[in-house]
Amino acid sequence: MAAAAAAAADLTGTKRVMAYALCKHLNVDPSTVSSIEESDIASLFSHIVKSSQDEVMKWVKFSSDFAGSDGKQQALLDNLNQDLSQKSVVLGDGLKPSVADIVVFATVQAFVLPYLFQTRVSDSELQKFPHVLRWMDYIQNIVDFGTTTQKINVAKSVFAPPSHLKKADKGDTESSSKKAISGQKIADKSNGSADSKKKPAGETKAPEKETTAAKDNKTSGEKKKDNSAGKTAEKTSEKAPEKTADKDSECNISILNIQVGLIRKAWKHPSADSLLVEEIDLGDGNVRQVVSGLAKYCSPDDLTNRHVVLITNVKPGKLRDVMSAGLVLCASTEDHTAVEPLIPPEGAKIGERISFAGFDGKPEDVLNPKKKQLDKITPHLRTDENGIATFKGIPFTTSAGPCRSSIRNGNVK
Template structure:
């Protein structure tokens, strides 16, 4: 069994997170050795982290964080999805490793915030080793920033929020006191002064306040149902508003090589503006006029100068090297609801992002051997017209 010597530095933190994320420790394919500076010298290690393996009685030591993480991923079958599905993605991930180690934390925060302006993750459509390595190097610095500072790095903290709530990382983040403020709690610096000015004076008498409340009948009426009153204890998948959509117009995002900008009819008065990161993997002629499945009640996001209000669902093959749009059954029309076999449907107008509803259900989306979309063992259905499916892939994931 390979031994990995770790210290208290950011590179060791990245390796430690990957070991937990891939469950390499639970599978007992590696042994983590917490090494002090004195033990480090006694073991004659040049630096930390260090991967120590043996072969034919000879000891080999590897000090490259990328190689150590790659070794863990190979042992746990995470290699293709985590350290690169193609040579291009592998090169991109490796370049992040090289750059991150050399940058000051403040400069790194600015660089990541800029890189994430038009991306969900650093080097692909899902979390990769680049995200973990960057997260480990920036999290301590990020925890020390004020709310005002956080609001000036909105893209960075949206990304951190996704990383820290990812399956396999959240418990580690909690146990090691790495959790930071949610991106939804960021303060808008421009509104801080307005809030201060709008604050009522303290010398208002109780009598004045009672008279004001009495004169305002609306305050005595029951408040409208708020987002916080949604039953978030319900089965999470029943809270996501999945609908049939028709892409009426599509064009490349002017500032991104990864995004398409789409105008999608989902049965509302006006088409929705939705960005999708398929520019490099799906030809534009395939996107144009396609019938698709849209998650319609997620929080809207600014992707550069384009406001994206929803998500287009796509599927991927078993190797996660190709992507394809999910397809509604024949006869489905824009605006029809997706239901899940055996489950009800009660989505709010907008999901509370802090509840991580979509992030909770998405890992359970999959294609079966016939290409039919499932949530766990339940089919995605459009009324009595049939199931949602993928034309080409079988036994793949859905994102």
């Protein structure tokens, strides 16, 4: 009886957390939600969300099964872990959580909270589900589940430099120090021998005092040189990180201004069979003319009224006497037998800038061709196994989700 009461209390708490998060996510007044204790998960969800989409309801059923299948949760966790191995959220594109993520999180969270480890799943067993843990850590930090919800502490790897490198550095320092001391001794000995040869016989004590004063002056002069050299070294070391930062920024995707565009017109290049010319709308009256090498893969009719992804801060220039002020990004197979422009998701706004998680810098006004910035970035642009366009594995993201292509594991440029 006590175990049954505890399970009922856990389920009631789960439904309260779920109801709160769904209301916040959908801007629904929580006071309109009643009878949480009497409702099951599916009824509560339908009352708040009012959705009957098959994909959504599949995850609602998963949550109901998870909450009501005592002893079978680990098998369900294994299925969830496999499903999340290829994506960031349970349902939807890119990184935006859905109502399905909220429902699944609320039920799974109650199962894996630290104070329940001893009765349900141990910490070591939980590590068998790394994709679930990664997803839970993301969802609990981006969705508001209320102040009463206890967060799950997910252990994250911390990089530590290899110890042998530290030893090598220490050894090099000691070796350099010994060489410097040895060199100083040899120099001192040579100077002493030279001084003794220069001293005339019968030298009086007065010249010795003058020699001592001269040495003092010499030492003072050496100190000034050392101080000057030290200041120069300090200035050099201060400038070095700036050069490194500049170098890194040249391979930083945020320097590119990548936008969603709509091709209003397309036609064949007048003097090049492999080229097409497109008139691309970027919104707010901003229209660009772009020349692309797509004639072998697309007809002008294929491109007309098609949404595309393009770099808009490349330096304008002529291609076979026709001005081009942009670069349409395309995915291609390794052998280049198939090429197609990247596809923004339905609902993406014309002119909106493509974003990349973790890269929030301001784009350059115009790229400098002499720096070959594009040449350093394009090797890191690819489509993944699901066809999502990425930079170093990070999706091309719009307000409506990620950009993609039918070409999987392909190059993008």
